Amino acid sequence: MFERFTRDARDTVTGAVAEARRAGAATVTEEHLVLALLDLGALDPLGVDRAAVAADLAATRRRGGMSRADEEALAGLGIDLTEIVSRVEETHGEGALGAAAPRRRSLGSSLRSTLGRPEPGSRHVPLAQGAKKTVQQSLRIAVGRREHHIATLHLLLALLSRPGAVCEVLADHGVTYATAEAGLPA
Numbered sequence: 613m614f615e616r617f618t619r620d621a622r623d624t625v626t627g628a629v630a631e632a633r634r635a636g637a638a639t640v641t642e643e644h645l646v647l648a649l650l651d652l653g654a655l656d657p658l659g660v661d662r663a664a665v666a667a668d669l670a671a672t673r674r675r676g677g678m679s680r681a682d683e684e685a686l687a688g689l690g691i692d693l694t695e696i697v698s699r700v701e702e703t704h705g706e707g708a709l710g711a712a713a714p715r716r717r718s719l720g721s722s723l724r725s726t727l728g729r730p731e732p733g734s735r736h737v738p739l740a741q742g743a744k745k746t747v748q749q750s751l752r753i754a755v756g757r758r759e760h761h762i763a764t765l766h767l768l769l770a771l772l773s774r775p776g777a778v779c780e781v782l783a784d785h786g787v788t789y790a791t792a793e794a795g796l797p798a
Contacts, residue, residue, distance in 0.1 A: 618762065618763045630648075638737070640738065642743055643672075644743070650666060658787055664785065668785070679775075681780075754766045
């Protein structure tokens with residue numbers, strides 16, 4: 613599948629791996645994919661403020677990746693997410709909910725061969741389930757659009773088609789499926 617990725621799409625995935633390594637994350641998440649898209653300037657044509665999106669993603673990570681819908685559902689049960697985050701951070705330090713537990717799961721050989729082996733001294737960082745589904749969805753979107761390659765647009769559309777905190781942050785900054793489809797080249 614990765615032979616169908618454009619250079620920018622490959623750079624996005626490798627950039628996401630680099631983002632995960634920099635953050636000390638156990639896996640590459642959808643957030644890392646967005647940060648890599650931002651770093652490449654893929655969202656610049658949509659007028660996105662890179663720093664503001666990155667800050668909102670960090671705030672979401674601090675809340676354990678909970679979206680507003682999650683927060684509202686918990687509030688309906690009488691649970692104050694802000695209070696939970698405060699208590700956890702008092703005990704375990706700031707950002708404790710954003711730290712993922714290490715996992716030992718390997719990527720498929722096609723992704724490893726595309727991305728290459730980690731540099732000596734660096735560690736392998738696998739894709740989290742959500743990031744894997746995003747990559748798979750990008751292929752389905754490209755096929756559905758009858759395009760023979762997978763570009764950054766397809767990765768972004770795949771991110772926007774999956775409900776959750778990342779999609780919510782992007783929508784808060786005016787990046788929706790419709791705006792991305794209309795404002796970015798394939």
